[in-house]
Amino acid sequence: xxxxxxxxxxxxxxxxxxxxxxxxxxxxxxxxxxxxxxxxxxxxxxxxxxxxxxxxxxxxxxxxxxxxxxxxxxxxxxxxxxxxxxxxxxxxxxxxxxxxxxxxxxxxxxxx
Amino acid sequence: xxxxxxxxxxxxxxxxxxxxxxxxxxxxxxxxxxxxxxxxxxxxxxxxxxxxxxxxxxxxxxxxxxxxxxxxxxxxxxxxxxxxxxxxxxxxxxxxxxxxxxxxxxxxxxxxxxxx
Numbered sequence: 001x002x003x004x005x006x007x008x009x010x011x012x013x014x015x016x017x018x019x020x021x022x023x024x025x026x027x028x029x030x031x032x033x034x035x036x037x038x039x040x041x042x043x044x045x046x047x048x049x050x051x052x053x054x055x056x057x058x059x060x061x062x063x064x065x066x067x068x069x070x071x072x073x074x075x076x077x078x079x080x081x082x083x084x085x086x087x088x089x090x091x092x093x094x095x096x097x098x099x100x101x102x103x104x105x106x107x108x109x110x111x112x
Numbered sequence: 113x114x115x116x117x118x119x120x121x122x123x124x125x126x127x128x129x130x131x132x133x134x135x136x137x138x139x140x141x142x143x144x145x146x147x148x149x150x151x152x153x154x155x156x157x158x159x160x161x162x163x164x165x166x167x168x169x170x171x172x173x174x175x176x177x178x179x180x181x182x183x184x185x186x187x188x189x190x191x192x193x194x195x196x197x198x199x200x201x202x203x204x205x206x207x208x209x210x211x212x213x214x215x216x217x218x219x220x221x222x223x224x225x226x227x228x
């Protein structure tokens with residue numbers, strides 16, 4: 001069975017500081033990994049994905065994520081956080097042909 | 113990216129009435145559509161998956177007669193909550209995949225349903 005864990009319910013960071021949102025996964029075979037962001041009362045916006053290739057994936061709004069196969073992790077990062085990055089972030093994973101499994105979400109609060 | 117719209121964005125209805133939510137892909141043809149439900153401060157729960165022209169596949173515990181899904185075309189899917197009750201109040205989000213073999217899902221903005 002697939003599973004995704006986001007160990008932190010909330011991450012607080014000062015504006016301008018680096019932001020990291022953690023995600024680990026359990027998927028049979030090669031994983032397809034995704035990050036989405038959700039603003040209040042909105043659907044999910046796609047940030048980035050890892051399918052194959054370079055372990056470091058660059059996405060929208062300055063976000064990037066690093067695929068680490070040995071640690072089964074796909075942490076989301078941003079070098080310098082903005083107040084507007086405050087939102088709910090979801091990590092998701094799947095094996096080819098399977099349904100997408102979401103983590104529980106991590107709320108990010110960027111303080112001015 | 114891809115644009116997915118949902119209508120309405122929010123709806124308030126009386127208990128016992130039915131509510132239809134539309135999900136449209138605006139700039140691509142979606143072979144597969146998904147309907148999710150999200151409770152406050154929780155993650156998304158997949159309700160059902162539908163392919164164009166086929167019957168939807170419902171997840172365990174989701175009543176197919178209560179949550180009617182129609183995937184009439186490659187750009188339109190509808191979710192009808194029949195005989196809605198207060199416990200059906202939730203945030204409903206649709207999602208679509210561009211084509212068979214494509215793995216990225218694109219999400220609509222969601223519909224908030226409040227049943228009084």
